[in-house]
Amino acid sequence: MSYIELRNISYKYPLSKANVLKNISYSFEKGNLYGIIGSNNSGKTTLCNLIKGLIPEFYEGELYGEVLIEGKDVRKWDSNILATSIGYIFQNPFSQISGIKETVFEEIALGLENLGIKEDEIIDRVIDVIKLLNITDLAKKNPNELSGGQRQRVAFASIVAMNNDILVIDEPTSQLDPQGTIEIFDIINKLKQQGKTIFLVEHKIDLIAEYADEVLVIDEGELKHWGKTNEILANKDLLNRGINLPQVALLSHEMENINEPFDQFAITKAEAKKQIAKRWG
Ligand SMILES: Nc1ncnc2c1ncn2[C@@H]1O[C@H](COP(=O)(O)OP(=O)(O)OP(=O)(O)O)[C@@H](O)[C@H]1O
Numbered sequence: 001m002s003y004i005e006l007r008n009i010s011y012k013y014p015l016s017k018a019n020v021l022k023n024i025s026y027s028f029e030k031g032n033l034y035g036i037i038g039s040n041n042s043g044k045t046t047l048c049n050l051i052k053g054l055i056p057e058f059y060e061g062e063l064y065g066e067v068l069i070e071g072k073d074v075r076k077w078d079s080n081i082l083a084t085s086i087g088y089i090f091q092n093p094f095s096q097i098s099g100i101k102e103t104v105f106e107e108i109a110l111g112l113e114n115l116g117i118k119e120d121e122i123i124d125r126v127i128d129v130i131k132l133l134n135i136t137d138l139a140k141k142n143p144n145e146l147s148g149g150q151r152q153r154v155a156f157a158s159i160v161a162m163n164n165d166i167l168v169i170d171e172p173t174s175q176l177d178p179q180g181t182i183e184i185f186d187i188i189n190k191l192k193q194q195g196k197t198i199f200l201v202e203h204k205i206d207l208i209a210e211y212a213d214e215v216l217v218i219d220e221g222e223l224k225h226w227g228k229t230n231e232i233l234a235n236k237d238l239l240n241r242g243i244n245l246p247q248v249a250l251l252s253h254e255m256e257n258i259n260e261p262f263d264q265f266a267i268t269k270a271e272a273k274k275q276i277a278k279r280w281g
């Protein structure tokens, strides 16, 4: 039995004319990191909304097919259990900040308060997360006065504090500079090592190459390519779908073009280094 399974999912928002997701089926295993990629408006965020259960509960519309978690239809799960098992980091960090708390510290504590956790434990967890995300300097600031990048870190911290088993993360680094992006990916990697199951939408394809176990390519609401990261991100078809290949995958293709292919097609820097060292060794 799969951990999470989508069966023949089609979905239309109340106001959209055509289906936004079209007959998507996939099985997800516990502890894996799934990269979700596709051009703008292809349906990535909609897929996140579906996995989080916001579709159809919140967005309504017409949903066909089934979402199963541990074999059981999500509609049959206790909604409180679902809410605490799945954390969702929204694409727009502005929609994540509650607007009702006066400090970042209180903002991060909010979700834990709602769970009814004891104050001492809340304080410990918030302090841990603030250290982990390297945002001690923001703790006393007003969340409504943060920059986009700062909000993105705080939104991320709020979800990490909840310690959910499943994380749906929609473009977590869109407002961050390269250094901030690396820091967030280090944390995502730590969460993966803790055994979390992660759905990650990200346009920075080199990072998907490095961290994802499997990749799903969405194009106009259809699942067009899926499977092991190193197979999917080697495929030049992606370029026709408005998706870049990792820099190293392009290099691997160039090596093939000059009849000097790597023994193994590389998509990450580490793989390429190994191949190059081998050739010189
Ligand atoms: N609430 C909504 N009501 C109606 N249509 C919507 C709604 N949200 C999104 N859509 C439409 O559904 C399609 C998929 O949108 P979605 O936001 O899932 O794409 P995306 O792949 O996340 O895009 P991006 O890369 O820009 O974030 C788009 O055509 C969009 O206009």
Ligand SMILES: [Mg+2]
Residues within 6 Å of the ligand: 044, 045, 046, 091, 170
């Ligand atoms: Mg989106």
